[in-house]
Amino acid sequence: MTLDLRFLGALVEDLVMGDTIQISRPAGPPILNPDTGDLEAPPPHVVYEGPGAVLDDTAAPGITVPVAGQPYPDDPKTTYRLLTPVDAPVAARDDTVRVLRAAQDPALVGRTWRCAQPGLAATVIAVRVTWLDENNPRGASP
Numbered sequence: 001m002t003l004d005l006r007f008l009g010a011l012v013e014d015l016v017m018g019d020t021i022q023i024s025r026p027a028g029p030p031i032l033n034p035d036t037g038d039l040e041a042p043p044p045h046v047v048y049e050g051p052g053a054v055l056d057d058t059a060a061p062g063i064t065v066p067v068a069g070q071p072y073p074d075d076p077k078t079t080y081r082l083l084t085p086v087d088a089p090v091a092a093r094d095d096t097v098r099v100l101r102a103a104q105d106p107a108l109v110g111r112t113w114r115c116a117q118p119g120l121a122a123t124v125i126a127v128r129v130t131w132l133d134e135n136n137p138r139g140a141s142p
Contacts, residue, residue, distance in 0.1 A: 050085070053083040
C-alpha cells in the first residue's frame with residue numbers, strides 16, 4: 001500500500017492555484033527571415049496552459065538539515081516556485097513560464113520566469129513544484 005496524496009493535491013489546486021499559467025519552450029532553432037536577413041526565433045511550443053500558482057520565497061520556505069544540525073534554506077539563489085497539478089507536464093530546464101490570468105495580483109499578468117531546473121517528480125507527490133528565475137519585469141532595467 002502506498003501513500004496517496006491526490007486529496008491534498010486537489011485541496012492545494014482549489015485553494016492556491018487560481019492563476020492561469022502557460023509553460024512554453026523553443027520550437028526549434030532560429031529561422032532566417034529572407035526579407036530582413038535576420039535570424040528569428042520560431043513561435044514557442046506551448047507545453048501546458050492551465051491552473052497554477054507562482055509563489056515567492058515568503059510563501060513558507062522550507063528548511064533542510066543536511067548534516068549535524070546545520071540548517072540552510074531550500075534554494076537561496078531562486079526566490080520563486082511554480083506549483084502545477086501533478087497531471088500537468090513536467091517543465092524542462094529553461095522553459096518559459098508566463099502568467100496569463102491572475103486570481104489576486106494583477107501585477108503577475110504578463111510576467112515571465114525561466115525554469116531553473118526540471119519540475120520535481122517523486123514517488124509521493126501532491127503537486128508539482130518547479131524552481132523559477134524571474135526575467136526582468138516590465139519597466140525594470142536589465
